[in-house]
Amino acid sequence: MNGKATTTRTKLERGRSALGPALELVHTGRAPTRAVLTSELGVTRATAGAVAAELEALGLIRVDSSPGSAAGSQGRPSHRLAVSGTGPVALAAQVHADGFRAALVGLGGRIVATAPGCVAVMADPAQVLGEVVAAGAQLLRDTGLRCVGAGLAVPSAVAEPEGTALNPLHIAWPAGAPVREIFAECVRETGITGPAFTGNDVNLAALAEHRHGAGRGAQHLLCVATGHRGVGGALVLDGRLHSGSSGLALEVGHLTVNADGRPCHCGGRGCLDVETDPLAFLTTARREPGPEESLLKQAGDLLRTEYDDAAVRNAAEELIDRLGLGLAGLVNILNPDRIVLGGLHRDLLDADPERLRAVVADRSLWGRSGSVPILPCTLAHNSLVGAAELAWQPVLDDPLAALT
Incomplete structure (x- = not known):
């Protein structure tokens, strides 16, 4: 095989090996233009153009035919990239x-x-x-x-x-x-x-938030969330879920945050799972759960609409303190660079962000100087x-x- 054919084949192979990384960059919003794609992949403009064209031919992305510049940008305009609205x-x-x-x-x-x-x-x-x-x-x-x-x-x-x-x-x-x-x-x-x-x-919520929501750009993302019942946690390290040796890592719902607390389904007592979930909030606020709506919706609605009520406010503060204690322990162990909260925990953060952040900072090993950003999840579903x-x-x- 002559040298020109070898060079052509090498370029094709290099371009095809870049298809996956290129698609992930567009998928996660980190390559809005072909110029950014070129820079992120570390390839030539021609290779980046060929990769984008291949992904477009597969029906996965859309390449604007007319180059444009983002507002306030300088330099040569670049073709904008976006995921296909009609793709698979x-x-x-x-x-x-x-x-x-x-x-x-x-x-x-x-x-x-x-x-x-x-x-x-x-x-x-x-x-x-x-x-x-x-x-x-x-x-x-x-x-x-x-x-x-x-x-x-x-x-x-x-x-x-x-x-x-x-x-x-x-x-x-x-x-x-x-x-x-x-x-x-x-x-x-x-x-x-x-x-x-x-x-x-x-x-899976943590993975979605890392790629498309409040966790985008974090290197070590901790997610803690209440579902309709109970509490769960997850850790994303360098873009990948940390699931442990057999998929069972980060069962944070069973951290003890109140030694004299409620019995937990796991056999323990005072776990996050039963001290900071929607049922715990309704019970602490002295509200009888109704059968017509989910506990998560009932708890969230109560927190948002009746926060001025003393019983509701006291319940929120109690759950915030319990949650903050659990998060501080996780910060000490995992050293994440960002925490995102979902479900009722997101609503508790919105209700009194300074209280939660202060509890975590006060109980963390590094104190306020090393406090980690705590943000609400932003993706619906x-x-x-x-x-x-x-x-x-x-x-x-x-x-x-x-x-x-």
Whole structure:
């Protein structure tokens, strides 16, 4: 083979190896123009142009035909890049204590369509997952969009590599239910192509926030959130979820923050899970939970609309202090550069941000001089978006192999 042919093949191989990294840069909003893409990839302008054109041909991104400059920028205008609004989607599903929901999610974390959520979770995981996948399959038929795969978020630690729901404490599923196997079978039965994945709901919320929300740009992101019941945590290190040796890392809900507190489902007492979740807030505020709405919505509405009530304010302060104690312990151990809070914890932060930040700083090893930013999660349905991220990952790793 002559030298020119070898050089051409080398350029093609280099360009194709850059497809995945390039797609991830556009997917996460870190490459809004071809010039930024060139710089981030460390390739020539010609290679970056060829990579962008290939991704556009695959239907994954859109390249503006006319170069433009961002306001206030200097230098040569560059072609703007964005994820395709008509490209393929991932089927995302979420199960929680008060129901389930299905959605179609495109690149960029964009929710394209959602199906109305069910308000009851049956004790048979196969029945629940069959219904949520059927709802997602109907969305695909209605939209006519191509599906790259499916992801499921569940309110339980998911043991690896088996994919079993180890401790679904707040839904009536048996411990050790093979949720990944059941979910994958339901996906296959509906004719949906592409791989199927399963993960813990807070892990997936953290992944979504890191790529598309309040955690974007953080190197070590800690996420702590209340669901409809209980408390979960997750850690993203250098862009990847830290799940431990068998998928069970960061069960922060079972940190003890009140030695004389409420009995916990895990067998302990005074855990974050029962001291700072929606039921704990309603109980501490001396409000009887109603059956008509989810506990998360009831607690959030009460906090936002009746914060001037002494019982509500005192309950909020008590939960903030408990939460701050737990976060301080995590800061001492993990040393994150950012914390994001979801669910009721986000509402508690909004209600009294200075109190929470002061508790964390006062109880952290590094004190106020080393305090870590604490921010609210910003994505609606971040666990759904995170479930879709699982399905998108093979495409981000190798777009050509995944789609052709």
